[in-house]
Amino acid sequence: MLPRIHRLKKKKDFEKVYKKGKGFRQDFLFLKSLNNDSEVSRIGIVVSKKVALRATVRNLIKRRIRAAVKELIPNMKPGQDIVINTLTGVDKETDFKKVKTAVKELLLKSGIINKNKQ
DSSP states (O other): OOOGGGBOOOHHHHHHHHHHOEEEEETTEEEEEEEOSSSSOEEEEEOOTTTOSSHHHHHHHHHHHHHHHHHHGGGBOSSEEEEEEEOTTOOTTSOHHHHHHHHHHHHHHHTSBOGGGO
């Protein structure tokens, strides 16, 4: 579970990131980020029914992404609102190592973490 201060929860915050944020894609993940003028970065994760019909599978995918993000929080730049969407190509068979690599590469590509801070 992500620490409470690092969670993006309100619908209006998600909509703001979707409308004004900058997008990046890596493998089966799509990221939108936006500056939030605060001291912490907040992260939201979305897994749609297009990816998996069963809620248990969607929750499993979200838990894996959350765990990968949690390990990278200390390396993130502060003051970002981030929404990570899953695309088709990820399922319950996708192992954690692959998810972690995709999340890390996506955050590097977007500039949220620096190569020297890995």
